[in-house]
């Protein structure tokens with residue numbers, strides 16, 4: 001089968017499309033013919049072995065010290081069941097059958113940037129007929145992360161105020177919509193070019209971080225990403241305080257983010273370096289979002305009912321995988337980038 005393979009860490013150019021052996025599902029596994037797969041911030045991090053500060057050694061221990069153990073990236077997939085290994089019920093015990101349309105995340109095994117992806121059957125849920133393969137592959141990464149942070153870590157309640165920093169990315173576009181859907185008042189931080197998108201997705205206020213005169217997220221003073229500390233500077237010079245603040249970019253620190261919180265507010269750092277993760281206690285939360293099939297099913301249902309829009313910037317043939325990685329690396333993509341193997 002054709003697959004996008006990277007046998008070394010590095011720039012997007014390390015990925016090349018080549019023929020590899022088609023995997024065979026063992027007991028408990030399914031092989032899915034990939035119709036659409038997302039190229040995500042996680043793929044970009046794994047390809048380059050580029051992790052938030054301090055996580056490099058841990059990341060390389062997990063992924064391969066000198067070169068990646070998993071050579072095909074991609075873990076958000078929508079497609080059709082090609083083969084089932086033995087008795088292999090899908091998530092929640094659902095019976096999967098060959099020819100069925102399914103979507104899911106393949107976990108650390110990755111492998112979705114290929115004609116066929118192999119994973120545990122329990123990682124897949126049926127794809128509703130009214131949801132396209134692109135919508136299904138696109139919603140999983142950002143949607144799962146947004147649900148995890150807003151609902152599970154932040155316990156978002158109707159009527160609360162939520163600030164989403166990085167509202168136009170994969171996580172941000174889902175976070176804005178899910179927060180609004182759950183009854184929150186949403187303020188979005190994005191560049192001016194994406195302000196209209198954030199409003200359409202449900203933000204009632206937009207802060208243009210790129211506008212001249214907008215104070216920075218953090219006072220900076222030479223710290224990378226402006227992670228200065230010991231200053232009373234309020235990010236973006238905001239007067240309002242929020243019940244939940246979700247940073248999907250990595251521009252807030254526990255100290256600067258706390259200045260934006262109401263008395264009982266919670267700071268959610270989807271991107272945090274090791275030091276910040278260690279300081280994420282009490283009302284500051286960080287860490288990896290789990291991949292839960294019950295959440296996949298919930299997200300797909302919201303898309304099916306027209307309640308959640310999957311923002312897609314571009315769709316590429318597998319042969320354009322390097323260009324797709326380059327765009328993800330830019331940190332400026334809007335919503336999702338997909339490939340069709």
Ligand SMILES: NC(=O)c1ccc[n+]([C@@H]2O[C@H](COP(=O)([O-])OP(=O)(O)OC[C@H]3O[C@@H](n4cnc5c(N)ncnc54)[C@H](OP(=O)(O)O)[C@@H]3O)[C@@H](O)[C@H]2O)c1
Pocket residue numbers: 040041042045141142145165166167168169170171172189190191192193194209248249251269270271286287288289290328331332333334335
């Ligand atoms: N903890 C977890 O489990 C978890 C899960 C998923 C993702 N993540 C991490 O979360 C991050 C975001 O992921 P993603 O997929 O949403 O990324 P993404 O789609 O690549 O985000 C791109 C967006 O970020 C915005 N952006 C860039 N700089 C900004 C700034 N200074 N202020 C506000 N917005 C800015 C850009 O909008 P503008 O051009 O308009 O500024 C762009 O639309 C990644 O680092 C990823 O590794 C963590």
